[in-house]
Amino acid sequence: EIATVDLDRAERCGFPEVIFGTGKSAETVIEIAGRLLAHDQHVLATRIEAEKAKQVLERLSDARYNPVARTIRIDANPRGPEVGHVAVITAGTSDLPVAEEARETLAWMGVRATMVHDVGVAGPHRLPERLAEFRDTDAIVVVAGMEGALPSVVGGYVPCPVFAVPTSVGYGANLGGLSALLAMLNSCASNVAVVNIDAGFKAGYLAGLVATRRGTV
Amino acid sequence: EIATVDLDRAERCGFPEVIFGTGKSAETVIEIAGRLLAHDQHVLATRIEAEKAKQVLERLSDARYNPVARTIRIDANPRGPEVGHVAVITAGTSDLPVAEEARETLAWMGVRATMVHDVGVAGPHRLPERLAEFRDTDAIVVVAGMEGALPSVVGGYVPCPVFAVPTSVGYGANLGGLSALLAMLNSCASNVAVVNIDAGFKAGYLAGLVATRRGTV
Amino acid sequence: EIATVDLDRAERCGFPEVIFGTGKSAETVIEIAGRLLAHDQHVLATRIEAEKAKQVLERLSDARYNPVARTIRIDANPRGPEVGHVAVITAGTSDLPVAEEARETLAWMGVRATMVHDVGVAGPHRLPERLAEFRDTDAIVVVAGMEGALPSVVGGYVPCPVFAVPTSVGYGANLGGLSALLAMLNSCASNVAVVNIDAGFKAGYLAGLVATRRGTV
Amino acid sequence: EIATVDLDRAERCGFPEVIFGTGKSAETVIEIAGRLLAHDQHVLATRIEAEKAKQVLERLSDARYNPVARTIRIDANPRGPEVGHVAVITAGTSDLPVAEEARETLAWMGVRATMVHDVGVAGPHRLPERLAEFRDTDAIVVVAGMEGALPSVVGGYVPCPVFAVPTSVGYGANLGGLSALLAMLNSCASNVAVVNIDAGFKAGYLAGLVATRRGTV
Amino acid sequence: EIATVDLDRAERCGFPEVIFGTGKSAETVIEIAGRLLAHDQHVLATRIEAEKAKQVLERLSDARYNPVARTIRIDANPRGPEVGHVAVITAGTSDLPVAEEARETLAWMGVRATMVHDVGVAGPHRLPERLAEFRDTDAIVVVAGMEGALPSVVGGYVPCPVFAVPTSVGYGANLGGLSALLAMLNSCASNVAVVNIDAGFKAGYLAGLVATRRGTV
Amino acid sequence: EIATVDLDRAERCGFPEVIFGTGKSAETVIEIAGRLLAHDQHVLATRIEAEKAKQVLERLSDARYNPVARTIRIDANPRGPEVGHVAVITAGTSDLPVAEEARETLAWMGVRATMVHDVGVAGPHRLPERLAEFRDTDAIVVVAGMEGALPSVVGGYVPCPVFAVPTSVGYGANLGGLSALLAMLNSCASNVAVVNIDAGFKAGYLAGLVATRRGTV
Amino acid sequence: EIATVDLDRAERCGFPEVIFGTGKSAETVIEIAGRLLAHDQHVLATRIEAEKAKQVLERLSDARYNPVARTIRIDANPRGPEVGHVAVITAGTSDLPVAEEARETLAWMGVRATMVHDVGVAGPHRLPERLAEFRDTDAIVVVAGMEGALPSVVGGYVPCPVFAVPTSVGYGANLGGLSALLAMLNSCASNVAVVNIDAGFKAGYLAGLVATRRGTV
């Protein structure tokens, strides 16, 4: 038995285990998905390439594949209305796939998402023009490559947590996303937390956690 | 004029600008604190060494210094009761100063904090024994040096966001905290966000933001 | 003559030279294997891709190929019963190939191996549930990618040496396994030693050495 | 003879050799300054600590020391009016010493400088408020530590070259200025060039070169 | 809407937004180009692979593709005579593609460019022999891989700014261009500014900015 | 309560918790030592500077301090004869402090240790001359800085596990011990495991674990 | 004109310019080779892949290709007897291509070469057994990957310069040859100089320079 599915996670952590597709065969993905569905848990699988997705969809007819996000979602049962509100903001057009992974994660959590694209700092008037769309959200996901400056600027405008996702977009001294990652970790804005490079899933998940809490205030 | 104090920040971001003490003279700290107090904003200053703190306290009699956290706090006006609930958990005894900086930040924000110390993974029974103290918090700050493993384990037990702070505790291949930082960024727990090395302030601030929101659910 | 086979190694070190397949032609692998067998030494070859393995198996009919581990084994003569006991534990399903390389190495050394899969820290209840399977082993191999936290936790439960193998499983700031490697080197558990990234062979070999010694106690 | 002063540099490059103070005795600084003055060349010495400066000033009475910039200047002969216009902009108060080094360099070149302090991105309204002061300059020096985001934003507002200076201000993952440096190299603004960490002199010099050229347009 | 084209940039910054081709479909490139042309702005697109270029050229008949530079240019309207003068100098023949990207950028800005190829430091007599071609330029772009020494030497001969571009040419300890980048950042010549690895566009743009300014002297 | 002493560790892991002295006050060390002794557990404290040691010894009269190793040991009760046999081998004289830390650890575990000093590879005849002293040990600790080559050579002579400790001895490209660490991780000898830089304690502990096991063979 | 062939190099440096094949078309290689031959200079081209070599050999019938070394040699005129004596020693069989590049370089320089293969440190008796073959050479090239320990050991046996070539052979923490490179730079043997990773050409060239000098002793 090569997989020990953590079926208790929804209980402990609020949401089920998510399938990390890298290095798993379509067969294994299907089997884990089946076990989650059998326990009435919504399925999210990330990092699924098109070819593997095709094999999964042939077997699990309810599965929906997002080829930009490279995710699969399967609902275990009908969903109620969306709750909370999260903005997903990108610096440039090339950051789209990571933003889409965040959006799919929020959908899987049942959280409403607003997308604001291509408002990076080299055109500094673009972000404030769209402030109304994200000022009152519960949390914000900011996706940026190259110098990774956007989360700090967003953070300077809002009172909610900002989850920054560095992307591998760029070349040369971008070091595959490390430069953006380091910039974000050093953000002078107090409300910026950071996740791994290209980890749209994680930032979406954290923002979704904040948006679905009522809090104890 | 060498400082442009951001007096509007409380309005935009919910909490006032915080004074980063490194490289600022006592004189400059006192001046900025004065301007914040004049605008009825609670003061928090971080990274203040003992000697500099002494000079500040001589001039600002309401200021309280925490020598372990190396922070100064001054209340602009009487506070109401604490709101929300955040746990601050350390892996080892040497992580204390960073945890204290987080605690001071939460106090400045008016958030209730619970401290759980020295429950790192080499004694793996210690953490679950204290689960009751942190399972129902709004957010958790986990402070760990060396291999930085504790946030993942905490993340596996709880349904709230975990803000992980790598510390520079350790030696050799700890690379001044980079090893713990990298470990935390690669956490297999979905609910772990990361801040800069030794950034107790940032993790405290983010956890406090979550704890003071009612949310839009 | 481009290879100087170290036929004396079994004498000096207890076990024969192992063939490192990378950059060697099938022809060269066959020749070295032949020389070892001619000296009555069991053969182990690692890092052999499927295509090269096929060529070797066509010529050496006793050879067995493990496509997950990418290893070839050939016994020089009949073996006695297995001795000692080593556990091989993985954090996630994707760490399987490295764990299999360790298992093949232990088989080649004549040591009994127990496999415990997919018990990483994000589901922290999974490991203690299986403690009985590995608590009394002579040595343990722990295979983990991403944040590399599992060896420390295992180390906290057992009185034997733990040989930690970081894997390249993960993405972004995992740095191809370096992050897990650094975490393991900084383990706060006293009984954790580390080998190279993806070096299932080495960890298996070291655990096997411990398991086959009677000791001088 | 341990120094080969490049007395021809003013001829070839437009401005004389500048004395790099690190690792030179006061005696050596005095000797080189003397040789430059003897050739009617204005003297600029950088990286001169207070104690060494004191020794130099005792011997060269016309020398002026800037203790924040840690520079010494000595005019070889009376100067005409300043030419050109360069802005020096800082992200935070702690970046002051580097900005002062740039300002001294511009003064030594005879270029007019405007200082704009503490307008970093976490208070994003501060920079546009002061646009009138730097929009029509010949070149701009932007000095920033931590995430090094400011040069990109400035670059997005202006039609002149921006010379970005990363500073070592910050802690932890700022890596002594490397994070800011990498961010600046990856700037998505087209008009941002970069110099070494804390290299206020270099950025000032390059901006001064642009400001003192009439161009061949 | 996944692109927010910065049509105001020509106004603010002197030249229009440039299309960064990486990760954009031919369709997206065509659409952005169309919007720029509709606003009478000359188009430059960088990092366009041959196959994508073919698709673009089929739709935009005025587009010209430079396969060495991997750039596309489209003029929005007839151009006047070239202004200013920039030299583009390479250390070795393999640095050609990056130099061509700089040359195309200068052409798009309407600036005259002189190319000086293969004059690296191992044949140190080659550069001074061609001094007449670059001594009186407004700015110089120097393109070099391996040890990245050429910008310092060029800088030692001229009175104008040198924009150094490290290239990924080399192997082993060249670290994909990082070694040349670091060397250039540490240049002992005062007039050397640096851009990202292989960033011919950026160096060309900065040199072009200098060459098209009349200055305020 | 800032320390959660793991009093159960001797039970689970065979040996008690060891006090990591860095960042702990003499008071805290004394308190933890007291609690261990009260439970009949031998005390070992590492990384204790001379001044702190003095304070501890004033209060705990049975404590013995090794100033080269910077360790303190206190026996909880009389010891029996030593068991097992471990060799500690150094490459150079400057590696002594790390070797001494290993030796103290072995003494605390009750294991016999043989020291072989200054037999690094630049004098390659020195090691084989002393083979008799370490060939039949249960495990070997090899301590080396600079190029870290010695563990591989030792590994080539013996049938037992080799625990390699990189030291920070050297300068420049030794990177504070990282170069030796990397070399050891890449050892072509199969029986070499690695611990953190300067981690004499860890290597001693692991070797001691092997030496005190009877094994299940 | 994209190449400025350094035809004077043989005069200044003793040997002609060598063609670095990477990034050059077959056409360019042929042209440069032609110009060298026209000036009676022996041709050596390195880093030529098989396909490109085929094209060159079709046009230059005297050219000889070594597919392991990936080099082409063409003699401009008949050669006299070989001079000097250099040993090329490898740690493992996989280091062969780099060793062959060194051997071809020595042949092009007219120097006698002795090859000693696969004598790495894990079988430490292999090297001294072959001491007679390399003890009296003028210089030695040592080629090693993984931990890069062999040059130090060779250096400890001989009175001549050792030119160490780190190779990219290995995996994981070998960092593409950086680990071996760092080890060699930190060699405790006084007579070890280092060249770039996989730079068989350079080490061969330097050893050849030493071997062809009569010296001024």
Add this chain to the structure above:
Amino acid sequence: EIATVDLDRAERCGFPEVIFGTGKSAETVIEIAGRLLAHDQHVLATRIEAEKAKQVLERLSDARYNPVARTIRIDANPRGPEVGHVAVITAGTSDLPVAEEARETLAWMGVRATMVHDVGVAGPHRLPERLAEFRDTDAIVVVAGMEGALPSVVGGYVPCPVFAVPTSVGYGANLGGLSALLAMLNSCASNVAVVNIDAGFKAGYLAGLVATRRGTV
């Protein structure tokens, strides 16, 4: 016995063991020096701070200390005339201490040395002016910090081996000498070998080895 002096090294390697002063007490230095002198071997000790030197000189009256090089030399017996010829060239005045260490090493080997100081590339006319002093040497040591460009240029002028020593001179992105080291390893000049950062001793030793060989040509 903590030191195993390699008294046979002069026999095997041509010159005696050199004392590496770091981490050795004056007592240990004196003892090793005494043993070498007793065997009629000239003594060289490097990295000896002034205070330690004073203690040594009090006991060994023939010892000469060079405070810039931080070396001690003691002749075992009268010396004959110097042989061979090596040039030591520095890029800047601050590289002096490293150059002096090389010069002392050459003196200890009995080799004639010529010093050429402060001829770095920013004043590119300075080096060719002094070509006569180093063109016909047996080998050259080039010492440079910052961008480390000088060895390549020197290499382009001469037919002998160049031993390049990167120094830690510089700041910021010089990374303590790593940038210069990397540049030198990537030198496009064929005759440049590299040693460790600040390793004046090693470069001097290697150059001395070449200069004292008659060769077998």
